[in-house]
Amino acid sequence: MFADVARIFVKSGKGGNGHVSFRRELYVPAGGPDGGDGGKGGDVIFEVDTGLNTLEDFRNQVKYIATPGEEGGGKRMHGKNGKDMIIRVPEGTIIKDDESGKIIADMSGSNNRLVLLKGGRGGLGNMHFATPTMQAPRFAQPGQDSRELWLRLELRVIADVGLIGFPNVGKSSILTMCSNARPQVANYHFTTINPHLGVVNLSGDRSFVMADIPGLIEGASEGVGLGYQFLRHIERCKALIHVVDASGSEGRDPVEDVETIHEEIRKYDASILERPLIIAANKTDLIYNMEDPDNGYQRLKRAYEPKGIKVLPISAATNQGLRELLEAAWEFVDKIGNTPVTYQSEISPEEVGKVEQLSIILNNPTDGVFTVEGPKIDKMLGYTNLEAEKGFNFFQHFMVEQGIIKRLKKMGLKDGDTIKIYGHEFKYLDTEEYDAGKRDDFKDENFGVSDHKDAEE
Numbered sequence: 312m313f314a315d316v317a318r319i320f321v322k323s324g325k326g327g328n329g330h331v332s333f334r335r336e337l338y339v340p341a342g343g344p345d346g347g348d349g350g351k352g353g354d355v356i357f358e359v360d361t362g363l364n365t366l367e368d369f370r371n372q373v374k375y376i377a378t379p380g381e382e383g384g385g386k387r388m389h390g391k392n393g394k395d396m397i398i399r400v401p402e403g404t405i406i407k408d409d410e411s412g413k414i415i416a417d418m419s420g421s422n423n424r425l426v427l428l429k430g431g432r433g434g435l436g437n438m439h440f441a442t443p444t445m446q447a448p449r450f451a452q453p454g455q456d457s458r459e460l461w462l463r464l465e466l467r468v469i470a471d472v473g474l475i476g477f478p479n480v481g482k483s484s485i486l487t488m489c490s491n492a493r494p495q496v497a498n499y500h501f502t503t504i505n506p507h508l509g510v511v512n513l514s515g516d517r518s519f520v521m522a523d524i525p526g527l528i529e530g531a532s533e534g535v536g537l538g539y540q541f542l543r544h545i546e547r548c549k550a551l552i553h554v555v556d557a558s559g560s561e562g563r564d565p566v567e568d569v570e571t572i573h574e575e576i577r578k579y580d581a582s583i584l585e586r587p588l589i590i591a592a593n594k595t596d597l598i599y600n601m602e603d604p605d606n607g608y609q610r611l612k613r614a615y616e617p618k619g620i621k622v623l624p625i626s627a628a629t630n631q632g633l634r635e636l637l638e639a640a641w642e643f644v645d646k647i648g649n650t651p652v653t654y655q656s657e658i659s660p661e662e663v664g665k666v667e668q669l670s671i672i673l674n675n676p677t678d679g680v681f682t683v684e685g686p687k688i689d690k691m692l693g694y695t696n697l698e699a700e701k702g703f704n705f706f707q708h709f710m711v712e713q714g715i716i717k718r719l720k721k722m723g724l725k726d727g728d729t730i731k732i733y734g735h736e737f738k739y740l741d742t743e744e745y746d747a748g749k750r751d752d753f754k755d756e757n758f759g760v761s762d763h764k765d766a767e768e
């Protein structure tokens with residue numbers, strides 16, 4: 312019903328596998344390797360679309376998956392790259408890691424495009440692995456894995472001025488009268504469900520963006536009703552116009568209304584109340600005698616003007632006082648200038664994007680033997696010829712890249728320990744003893760494995 316939050320699943324494309332094939336030509340009995348490289352997997356990209364103002368579309372579709380790169384082909388054919396998944400969001404969308412609730416990115420201001428998850432690199436085909444001693448490599452590099460992540464999207468409207476207040480006090484009417492926006496206006500509570508933005512043009516080239524924020528209700532800060540969601544939108548408004556039904560046409564007291572809402576905001580985020588604020592005493596056309604000291608307008612004035620808060624009488628029905636209200640709002644906007652409220656990233660997608668889990672079994676922490684298992688590593692071994700130096704290097708690289716070595720080290724792996732992987736046994740050598748020069752393709756990696764031999768089985 313209310314579309315300013317959404318939970319979605321995103322996944323980048325896996326890189327295509329490198330291909331294993333050999334040249335076949337007439338009269339050439341044993342052609343060289345000609346397996347091409349795999350294509351790159353598609354990225355998951357977020358883009359701001361200024362035509363959107365809700366997260367409604369995310370209700371119909373939950374999963375956003377980029378396509379994988381294709382496997383390389385014979386005759387050195389490069390696999391096709393996967394297609395990127397482009398996700399369009401309204402400006403002001405905050406992207407959070409669903410699990411931790413931490414902010415990954417704030418799609419506002421200049422941040423209007425973000426590659427959230429990169430697609431996997433394509434694997435190298437066997438044509439890269441021919442050496443003088445290994446002329447017919449029967450292995451190729453698997454494509455890099457895809458990454459996946461559950462995200463929580465939250466829309467927080469960005470506006471210069473936000474119209475806040477109880478339901479039915481006339482917020483949408485004011486925005487309609489003053490701007491190009493056309494939110495629905497009706498005589499019942501919660502007519503407005505999604506925030507609306509309108510551009511207010513004043514004389515000269517002065518203009519600002521005003522937001523109609525759905526009605527706040529008591530208990531909003533505790534999440535009662537729809538309130539809590541709406542409070543979020545207030546965060547990004549530089550100045551606030553607090554609209555009050557000064558005629559008390561629904562039987563509430565206007566001063567109490569203001570206090571109730573201030574209390575809700577204070578509980579949510581007290582710093583919001585330090586922002587410039589104007590009280591718009593609306594529906595004054597329903598007040599019989601404006602000079603009567605007991606009417607809602609006069610009472611608001613007495614309560615708030617001594618605190619330095621402007622109280623302006625208006626009527627969205629007759630247009631009375633609206634110009635003065637907008638001029639007063641402009642003064643604040645002009646003073647504050649163009650510094651939007653944006654949020655800093657708290658976590659990077661690399662930190663939270665998951666790759667397929669590997670199970671690492673620690674046989675016995677004291678005997679120095681570690682067993683690593685998992686469907687992915689099984690597949691990897693299927694591709695790799697460990698007897699060949701290049702194939703073996705690759706495997707080492709894989710172990711580092713997948714974070715397996717790091718995880719093993721955390722579990723206590725040390726120099727001289729044994730790593731068991733599907734019938735193979737490796738002796739682990741720590742960085743210092745690792746001869747970087749010898750395996751210079753991977754010299755930036757900080758581990759070495761040597762002495763591999765097949766375990767007897």
Ligand SMILES: Nc1nc2c(ncn2[C@@H]2O[C@H](COP(=O)(O)OP(=O)(O)OP(=O)(O)O)[C@@H](O)[C@H]2O)c(=O)[nH]1
Pocket residue numbers: 477478479480481482483484485495496497498499500501502503504525526593594595596597625626627628629
């Ligand atoms: N007499 C009078 N009626 C008004 C005035 N402003 C708004 N109204 C009426 O009050 C009712 C509510 O107005 P809206 O603009 O929809 O109020 P809102 O604050 O946006 O309400 P929600 O979206 O439900 O939170 C409508 O019937 C309007 O016609 C005013 O200045 N005078």
Ligand SMILES: [Mg+2]
Pocket residue numbers: 482483484494495496502503523525
């Ligand atoms: Mg409304």
